[in-house]
Amino acid sequence: MASRALARRPLSITRGLVAARSLHATTPSLNDKPKPAPTTTTSSSSSSTTAAAAEGDKVPSQGFLGSLFYGSEHARAEGDIKLLEKKQHSKTVGRGKYVHEKITHAVIPGHRDAYLEAAEAYFTTLAKESYNLGNVKLCGSWETIVGAVGNFTHILEHEGYKGYDETRVLVAKNQTLQKHLNNMLPHLQTRQHQLMSEFVFLPMSPPRDSGYPDGGVFELRTYQLQPGKLLEWESAWRRGVEARLRFVQPVGGFFGQVGQLHEVHHIWQYPDMATRQAARGKAWTIGGWADTVQQTSRLTQTMKTTIMLPTSWSPLR
Template sequence: MAQLADDKKNAPRQGLLKSLLHGSESAREDGMTSQSQSHSNTVGRGKYIHEIQRHVVRPDQVDAYKAILAEHYPKLAQDAPVRLIGSWEVVVGELETFYHIWEYDGYEGYDRCSAALAKSEQFASLNKQLRSTLGSRSSWLTQEFAFWKTSPPRESGVKDPIYELRTYHLRPGTLLEWESNWRRGLEARKRFVEPIAAYFSQIGQLHTVQHIWRYESLDQRKKTRDAAWQVETWNDTVTQTVKLIDKMHAQIMRPLPFSPFQ
């Protein structure tokens, strides 16, 4: 009887620990269904690894930095076993900051690319030139969400589109719950705006989710966000996910001239 009482007493604490490590019971059940479906119906999860690079450039070296990238990045994407998804400059947010997303064929592809670049004189020259322009740089290795594959790079048909990078730092153990809510919420959002990509980190700054959206303008961004709030499923997604976030950050970016996304 004493052991039974102790088990009952410890159950809430064990349940809390289990939730922190693995997400809520309902989210796990929902996520398991999603996972089984993703293996048969999608090719996103597990097929590619995406590296998100962040470069903070010295203010007096921005023009030189852009010229170096324009010369080397298209060649790198053509010659190395890697694909450039997009390159952007932050115009509202952390200025003199640039983001680049590279796609590899899984971790094997990343290893193969790293080995090839280690022997590349062009890559050595690129790194040497870049170091003189940078204040700092960092990178994350990420995966796509299975329900939100990276959109193929293409012309938007808009003269000067803007891209929004939204970064969410989640509480550890809540990724599966985040995924199950966003899978439903995305159906509401994509009625009004084109979702470009969504990634979760695996190496680097962990428990981090990043979304990229494309808009015609800041005014169009406001209008589409206002419209989404009128959809019940979007309200529910925000309500359920805001409690999972430690902090979040939104930045507006414009594509560099050589970026596959324009």
């Protein structure tokens, strides 16, 4: 049986993490709503000319893409793959406002406690000094208990690629952070970084305390897609994800942009594994979910699921 032991107690600054990370808006502005087509009151002899002029004045990108970026009903109705394929992948399916950095540390067996001490110092300092480090935010930190046991996953949020560049330079110059990083490195077998974009229909959750015992369990699902199939996968998932949202708290959905490409991740939170199993069963009772699974399975090369526990300093728990 997997251990449910939590990470060490956080530093005194940990409790300020939730306040430190600003919430990002996910609701559309009024300007993003598609405008209704103009009506005419002219006589029948001139109505065709007026209608043609009205059609000529329409700008499809305002109505379609403006709604698509916020996952509206209008966008779902017009989300034809043939139209989507004409657009750049990342701009069509991605929210675009933030860049998320997924950091994976594989810890040497027997070094867990020493790693946790150094990692806690590093990531809590990063969160505390966010304003001076390009406004980077720590979204969450987790320890794998099913899957690659001994792995730790950390997700950072950057204000676009410009923010990522700024943070990278400032972190390298910060002596305190470099000291904590150097304390972590001897305990690692490998480390991997991937830059990701959020899906518009499943943006990253702001910090929260679920109230679940010990923060509950988090499921990280990873899909390696066939090259060129991201748009089709996104369209099918966007239509079917409502079935899952009825029974489980979403954390976020992402696709890789730098590092491993054609890779999709989504994260869900449950109070425990029994609830997870029940929620997955209930999703199959909702119309459309079976079709979503069938459509996305044929676009996928490999898939895996990882069960994680939040560390004591994680803003998401």
